[in-house]
Amino acid sequence: EAGVAQSPRYKIIEKRQSVAFWCNPxxxxxxxxxxxxxxxxxxxxxxxFQNNGVVDDSQLPKDRFSAERLKGVDSTxxxxxxxxxxxxxxxxxxxxxxxxxxxxxxxxxxxxxxxxTVL
Amino acid sequence: AQSVTQLGSxxxxxxxxxxxxxxxxxxxVPPYLFWYVQYPNQGLQLLLKYTSAATLVKGINGFEAxxxxxxxxxxxxxxxxxxxxAAEYFCAVSGYNDMRFGAGTRLTVKP
Numbered sequence: 001e002a003g004v005a006q007s008p009r010y011k012i013i014e015k016r017q018s019v020a021f022w023c024n025p026x027x028x029x030x031x032x033x034x035x036x037x038x039x040x041x042x043x044x045x046x047x048x049f050q051n052n053g054v055v056d057d058s059q060l061p062k063d064r065f066s067a068e069r070l071k072g073v074d075s076t077x078x079x080x081x082x083x084x085x086x087x088x089x090x091x092x093x094x095x096x097x098x099x100x101x102x103x104x105x106x107x108x109x110x111x112x113x114x115x116x117t118v119l
Numbered sequence: 120a121q122s123v124t125q126l127g128s129x130x131x132x133x134x135x136x137x138x139x140x141x142x143x144x145x146x147x148v149p150p151y152l153f154w155y156v157q158y159p160n161q162g163l164q165l166l167l168k169y170t171s172a173a174t175l176v177k178g179i180n181g182f183e184a185x186x187x188x189x190x191x192x193x194x195x196x197x198x199x200x201x202x203x204x205a206a207e208y209f210c211a212v213s214g215y216n217d218m219r220f221g222a223g224t225r226l227t228v229k230p
Contacts, residue, residue: 004162033218040128042209042220043163056217091162107153108218110162 004111006092012117018080021114025094034067034077035091043091082118089113121146121212125221133229138197140224142210151213152193154184158206200228
């Protein structure tokens with residue numbers, strides 16, 4: 001079974017430029033997550049999709065970040081304009097279950113991440 | 120809100136020594152708890168998970184964790200460290216439909 005695919009793996013941009021990251025979850029997984037992992041910290045949830053609908057985007061900086069999952073499969077996370085503090089690894093994860101705690105402690109399956117450096 | 124706290128951002132052990140990584144949780148309902156491992160330049164990989172079926176949970180690569188409700192803890196252990204265990208370890212708690220992670224503990228294994 002193919003895992004979660006992310007691209008690009010590495011991206012270097014200057015502040016105020018824009019960048020987009022792509023994620024393709026495991027086939028059949030309804031729920032997709034974008035996490036931001038700043039160096040030395042644990043992953044922080046940015047946005048969660050259930051199929052093509054947004055479940056939780058309360059921690060997404062909406063003035064500069066946007067994300068979509070138009071057909072309920074792959075997803076794109078965009079940052080425009082980027083700031084220095086956006087330098088981080090952006091992790092995509094998927095899960096077959098929406099209700100993690102109800103359906104027997106569902107786990108998340110992570111991609112390898114996209115490392116962003118903003119200069 | 121549910122959360123986890125990992126005690127110690129960096130743990131260093133000698134090869135063959137006991138590994139102990141500490142995690143305490145806060146939850147108003149019975150939690151689902153996880154340990155993930157992250158190797159350099161890779162995503163997170165599940166080591167083990169607690170689902171209330173048994174308090175002692177065995178995972179991959181010889182790791183295990185014990186759920187202690189009285190101490191609100193879910194510490195990760197391995198009897199004998201191997202060089203290949205060097206990585207970042209994250210404790211996580213699952214809520215209704217999200218997962219929250221601790222800050223992580225970097226494990227260094229000395230030869």
